[in-house]
Amino acid sequence: MSDRIRTDVAHNARVWNHWLGGKDNYPVDRAVGDHVTGLYPSIGEVARADRAFLGRAVTHLAGEAGVRQFLDIGTGLPTVENTHEVAQRIAPDARIVYVDNDPIVLAHARALLTSSPEGATEYLDADAHDPESIVRSVEPALDLTRPVAVMMLGILNFVMDTDEARSIVRRLMEAVPSGSYLVLTHPTLELGGEGNAEAMAFWNENATPPITARSRAEFASFCEGLDLLEPGIVSCAHWRHDPPTGAEPVLVAQFGAVARKP
Template identity: 45%
Template sequence: MSANVPDEDAALAEKLRGFDTSVPSPARMWNYWVGGKDHFAADREAADQIMAAMPALPAIARSVRYFLIDIVHSLTIDYGIRQFLDIGTGLPTADNTHDVAQRAAPESRIVYADYDPVVLAHARALLTSSPEGKTDYIEADLRETDTILSAADRTLDFSKPVAILLLAVLHFIPDEDDPYTIVRKLMDEVPSGSFLVIVHAPSDRSPEVMAEQTRRYNESGAELMSPRSQEEILRFFTGLELIGPGVAPLSEWLPEGQAGPASGEAVAGVGRKP
């Protein structure tokens, strides 16, 4: 970490007056793991403690980014998708959803949703668009499904197929908040030909390591984490037609050269609404 990190912390905090920088955030911890600059001391401390239990986390985070780029490109080119609803966006990096989609099809429309105020502070980086397309940003939690759908309707045409992206977000929705109903409600609003894309922490791959990572995550003060089994993750795709390798480790989704050993420690699935 560079010597000027405290100065960078102060500059970011100044943009977010009244915001509690002592509470770690999943989005900012993820940003730290992928080598970004948008995180505070509390985020770095929590991320380091969790990484001590699972040193592969930075590599896993990079694999999720590779998967996002690959699947958005494929949905745009191979399946003709021109609308994306990316919930749990996280902090902007290179090759965000709109960058990839509009590079392939400039008329693509993308709506992002996240609740982290630091993401909101950087939302202008997500709101760039090709002249032919459009992007928008919604400040909302995944649990605020009605708010997201209502606001997304300003940009997306829900009579045409939409790809809903839930990458590394559903494992922060505990069972008591009924994540299956949340996903079903989202998919009920989109027509035939739409897609659901999920990346989820698995409880049954390296279970002892994942259990220790989860324990540390849940003690960090950030969102509580709820990894799920292969069968539980598969339930999110009830009624959908799975494509590719189905609900499988990221290593089975990524091309040769991107799929390292760590990419087997996260599970992805893509389903098409018939």
């Protein structure tokens, strides 16, 4: 496995870990991450807002919606309040399959992503670009005759071709039954994110994998044929946010949405 881990090139999972305050990263990740922060100072807020959105979405799905199966694609490095922790706190029998293809993520996931006794947490070494492999490999950990929440937070932005990204979502949602959900976040140059263009260009020259932003219309196309839950497509920081102070959350340039398969 170690020969697959590049410590001389910044990698998204480790840089994201750095932005979230984690320790599972290398000097090159911190250097690139800090340079991106210099170009786009709110990137740390985006990372934190994306993680908080995950918590609110999983809380709703495991609670009110009664979902007991989660397929989390593009897991990244384990931090706090991972999908299984949020879901199993509400429903101890929830089953979670994490999918990633980065070797350092795999090593940490096996060590840290432990399950409640009643439920299950498993890790699948697979690439989001290959949904067929994910669909073939996810059973028997998940029962594809019962609803599944397919979670793709900050992962489709690494699929550079929008038609391919739509095809990936379509294939995954075809594999799950009515009553399943799609949970998405994606960076954009809208919502005040225009300043992110220079940061993304720097990233694509100095880190891996390359990244792209998308418009609201492109993001909406991933949800075609599905029923969007209220409040629809918004900044992920604003999706069902209920701050105790009543203050409006910071707007981040990251779309978020949850949609149900009819």
